[in-house]
Amino acid sequence: MSISIRSINKTFGAYKALEDVSLEVPDGSLTALLGPSGSGKTTLLRIVAGLEFADDGPGEILFHGQDVGGVPAGKRGVGFVFQHYALFRHMTVAENIAFGLSVLPGKDKPGKKEIADRVKELLGLVKLEGLEKRRPHELSGGQRQRVALARALAIRPKVLLLDEPFGALDAQVRKDLRRWLRQFHDEIGLTTLFVTHDQEEALELSDEVVVMRNARVEQVGEPQEVYDKPRSPFVYEFLGNVNKLKEGDGKSRYLRPHEIEVVFAAEFDPRTDVMGKVLHLFSAGPVATLSLKLSDGQFVEVELSRKALDEMALDKGDEVAVRLVEE
Amino acid sequence: MENRSVTTETPFVKWLLITSAVVILTLFLLMPLFAVFAEAFRRGWEVFIASLHEDAALSAIKLTLLAAAVSVPLNTLFGLSAAWLVTKFRFKGRAFLLSMIDLPFAVSPVIAGLVWVLMFGAQGWFGPWLAERDIQIIFSLPGIILATVFVTFPFVARELIPLMEAQGSDQEEAAVTLGAGGWSIFWRVTLPNIKWGLLYGVLLCNARAMGEFGAVSVVSGHIRGKTNTLPLHVEVLYNEYQFSAAFACATLLAFLALVTLGLKSLLERVTGHKAGGH
Numbered sequence: 001m002s003i004s005i006r007s008i009n010k011t012f013g014a015y016k017a018l019e020d021v022s023l024e025v026p027d028g029s030l031t032a033l034l035g036p037s038g039s040g041k042t043t044l045l046r047i048v049a050g051l052e053f054a055d056d057g058p059g060e061i062l063f064h065g066q067d068v069g070g071v072p073a074g075k076r077g078v079g080f081v082f083q084h085y086a087l088f089r090h091m092t093v094a095e096n097i098a099f100g101l102s103v104l105p106g107k108d109k110p111g112k113k114e115i116a117d118r119v120k121e122l123l124g125l126v127k128l129e130g131l132e133k134r135r136p137h138e139l140s141g142g143q144r145q146r147v148a149l150a151r152a153l154a155i156r157p158k159v160l161l162l163d164e165p166f167g168a169l170d171a172q173v174r175k176d177l178r179r180w181l182r183q184f185h186d187e188i189g190l191t192t193l194f195v196t197h198d199q200e201e202a203l204e205l206s207d208e209v210v211v212m213r214n215a216r217v218e219q220v221g222e223p224q225e226v227y228d229k230p231r232s233p234f235v236y237e238f239l240g241n242v243n244k245l246k247e248g249d250g251k252s253r254y255l256r257p258h259e260i261e262v263v264f265a266a267e268f269d270p271r272t273d274v275m276g277k278v279l280h281l282f283s284a285g286p287v288a289t290l291s292l293k294l295s296d297g298q299f300v301e302v303e304l305s306r307k308a309l310d311e312m313a314l315d316k317g318d319e320v321a322v323r324l325v326e327e
Numbered sequence: 328m329e330n331r332s333v334t335t336e337t338p339f340v341k342w343l344l345i346t347s348a349v350v351i352l353t354l355f356l357l358m359p360l361f362a363v364f365a366e367a368f369r370r371g372w373e374v375f376i377a378s379l380h381e382d383a384a385l386s387a388i389k390l391t392l393l394a395a396a397v398s399v400p401l402n403t404l405f406g407l408s409a410a411w412l413v414t415k416f417r418f419k420g421r422a423f424l425l426s427m428i429d430l431p432f433a434v435s436p437v438i439a440g441l442v443w444v445l446m447f448g449a450q451g452w453f454g455p456w457l458a459e460r461d462i463q464i465i466f467s468l469p470g471i472i473l474a475t476v477f478v479t480f481p482f483v484a485r486e487l488i489p490l491m492e493a494q495g496s497d498q499e500e501a502a503v504t505l506g507a508g509g510w511s512i513f514w515r516v517t518l519p520n521i522k523w524g525l526l527y528g529v530l531l532c533n534a535r536a537m538g539e540f541g542a543v544s545v546v547s548g549h550i551r552g553k554t555n556t557l558p559l560h561v562e563v564l565y566n567e568y569q570f571s572a573a574f575a576c577a578t579l580l581a582f583l584a585l586v587t588l589g590l591k592s593l594l595e596r597v598t599g600h601k602a603g604g605h
Contacts, residue, residue: 074504080500088502100506151501
C-alpha cells in the first residue's frame, strides 16, 4: 500500500507545523521521517494516521491512489505505535492485542478462539510467547513496545506508522530493537513510516530517509545518498559529525571526520597539508577520535582506525600534518 | 550527636509541631464530635432512638436521602461529561467552562439558594409562569434538589479533570486507530482508568449533598415534615430547645462523616497501592 502525501499544510493557531509538504512512500518500503524537534515530522505522521487533519485546501493523502483525507482514523487501516506505547494499563497483554479485533462490528468480529489464536500468533511474531496474562506494568520497556506493535498489527493494517518507537528505551535495547525491526520488516513487507530524531537510527534502518526541518521537507533519498550527497548545510550537519573549515575569502568547506587524514609531521606536504596539534585523544572504541588545533587557529575532529592510530603512536600534544582528502 | 538528615527538624521543633497539631485537632475536630455524641445520649438510649423514629425526623431523613439520590447521579453525569470534554478536546470557551465548574465553590451557599428563589419564587422571573401551570419549585422538593445539585456540582468534575489531564489522551488515540467508536473508547479505555477518582468524587459529592445547609435552607421554607432535610431538621429542633433530639439527628450526620472519611482512606490506600505497582 503506497502512501502519497500532496501539498499538506497544517497550522496550529499561529504556528505553522507543516508547509506545503509532499512525499511519496512506495509500497512495502521502510521510510524514516528524520528531523529535529519541531520539524513537523510527528504532525505529518499523525495526519497520515487520521489523528490530525490537514488544513483545508489542495492537500491530499492517498493510500494506493485512494483519497483517505475524509476517512476517520479507525477506518483507514493504519497501525499506529506511540512513543510511550499507550498500552491499556488495566488490560492484560492478550486483551491489549485483541482490542482491535474485539471492537469490530458484530458480523466482522472473529470468535473467541479465533481471536486467541491470532493473539498467540502475534506474540510469536514479536517473540513474546507466553506473556498473554501479564499486565503492562509487569513488562520491560522493550517488551511493552513489542506488545504495542503486536496490537497495531492485529487489525491487519495496510500501513504501519511508528512515532519515535525507540525513543523511550535504553541505548542497548534501542540497538537490539532496531535490528529486530529491520528483520521484521523484511519478513512481512508492510509499508512502514517511522518518525525519529536519531539520524543513526534513520540511516541504519530505512530504505529511504526524508529529512525535515521547520515544517518542510529538505531532502529525500536513500541513506547512502543523503549522507554522501547532502543538498544543504543543514542536512549535512544533521546527518553526522561535521567539520566546517573556513578557507579564506568567506568560503567554508565541510568535511566528515573520516575525510581528513593525519600523517607524520615529517611527511608534511605544503601543497595539501596544514600543521596541527593534538589536543585530545579518544580511543576507547572501534574508531579513534582526535581533536586537533590547526596552525591557523581552527579546530577539527578527525576519525581514524585504531590500527592507524597505533601505527602512528600519537599522543596528546604531538604535532601532525593534517591532510584534507581531495573531493 | 544523632545522625539525622538535613531536612529533619530538631527533636524540640518536631515535638512542638506535633503537639500543636494534636491540640488543634482535638479542640476543633475531636471535641465537637465527642460533644455531639455525648449530648445525643445524655437522656439515655431510649430517648435517642425515639428522636430518630419521630415522624418529622423520619421524613427529614427520607428527604435527605432523596436529594442525594437525585443530585449525586446527576452530578456524576455532568462531572464525567465536563471532564471528558475539557480534557480530551480543545475548543473556544474551554477556559470559561472550567471557571464555571468552580463557580458553586466560590459562591456563598446562601446565595446559591437565593438565586433559585429569585428565578422560580412567587415574585421571581418565572414566578407567574410557574403559578399559571401550578408548578411549585421553591418551598418544595424540586427547589431542594436544584439547590443541592448546584452546590455539589463541582465535586466529581474537579476530581476527574486533573486525573484525566495527567493521564493524557494517548490510550484513547490508540483505541481510535484500532477502530473503536466513541462509546467503546469511553467504556473500555477511559472509565477503567478513572474509576477510583470517580468513586472518590462521588463520595465527596454525596457527603456534601447530604450535609448541605445554607442553600437548601433558603429554598426549603422549613415546612416541618415536608421540606426539611436532616440538617434543617437539626436546626429546627435546636431552635425549639429540644437539644437531645437535635443532637440525636446530628449524630446521624456525624456518622455519615465518619463513614465518608473511612471510605476515603480506604480508597486512598487502594489507589496508592495501585500507583506503587507501576
